[in-house]
Amino acid sequence: MENILIEKQDNIAIVTINRPTKLNALNKATIQELHEGFKALNEDASVKAIIITGSGEKAFVAGADISEFADFSMEDGGKLAAEGQALLFDFLQNLSTPVIAAVNGFALGGGLELAMSCHFRVASSNAKMGLPEVTLGVIPGYGGTQRLTQLVGKGRAMEMIMTAGMIDAETAKNYGLVNHVVAQEELLDFAKGIASKIVKNSSVAIAKAIEAINANFEDGVNGYEVEIKNFGASFGTEDFKEGTTAFLEKRKAVFPGK
Known part of the structure; x- marks a missing residue:
């Protein structure tokens, strides 16, 4: 794996997206590695819960790697969304092993869509979340229009997507987008604490x-x-x-x- 790190301890696996110089932006290779990593962890009977986070202190995932699709045709774009949803976002949502997103810093575009595909989310107090795709002339393509609406309601989803604005962690908590907000230095331990409760159960x-x-x-x-x-x-x-x-x-x- 070139773009992600996986560590396991006490029935808990931690998946870290490790592209700090790109603010952990999602490219095709990273999506493929995440699919393979989650698939392997889901098949590992010793892993009872998974936490996903981003490397560094700035970003969970700052978005998709725009350079990969800037010159795509309509057909290419549709294929990109369909393959990405099947390979990672829908796959993750339906994983039988619980997945907690530990959102440290920016979770924008595909990054927020990745976090929303997890079973629930906790965030650092400095986290910022949003779907800015309309500033590029496209819409969220990895399930963002659907999952954001399910989580925060139609009106708030409409506003967030139309304005392309970011919300802070406390607003995300008030919206129901994240369950908890803690200081960044406490985030991973806090997520581990929740995971440790999960692994005790069936x-x-x-x-x-x-x-x-x-x-x-x-x-x-x-x-x-x-x-x-x-x-x-x-x-x-x-x-x-x-x-x-x-x-x-x-x-x-x-x-x-x-």
């Missing part, structure tokens, strides 16, 4: 919950039906047996993840 149940929650936002899918199906399926897992047995025996569960 990874099988969490994966089923992610699927059920996401189903609420899929056209033509009844989220309640997915919840019922996944609730029932939970009863056939070793984690359910361990969890209920531990409860009745008044001890902490040790989930096998099966």
Whole structure:
């Protein structure tokens, strides 16, 4: 991997986008590496939660690498968005392992779209977020128009996208775009603290919950039906047996993840 770093400790993996001289901007190679990295971590039974962040103190991801698509045709542009969404953004949203975005600094354009694809977000107090694509004559193409609306509501999404303005971390928290805001030097430890709570629980149940929650936002899918199906399926897992047995025996569960 040339553009990302991965470290693992105590069932938690930390993925760091490592292009500090480019403010961690997303290019095709980085998107491909992120796909491969998340796929490998999702298949690693020892990894129960993932944190993604950016290297340095200035940016999570400052946007996409504009030089890669400045001369694209309409067909090229459509293909870029479709392939990117399938390879990374939709893939990440539907990953069965929980992913927390630790937003340190700027998260603009594709960077905010990446953060919104994660299961939830925490931010440093100096973070700035926005979708400035209309200043380039295009619109967000990696799910930004859809996920921002889901997270902050139609009116706020319309304003943010139309004005191309940035919001600060506290505004993002008030909008529901991020869950927590902490000092930058505390961000990673804070995210690890949340992840450490997640890894104590049933990874099988969490994966089923992610699927059920996401189903609420899929056209033509009844989220309640997915919840019922996944609730029932939970009863056939070793984690359910361990969890209920531990409860009745008044001890902490040790989930096998099966």
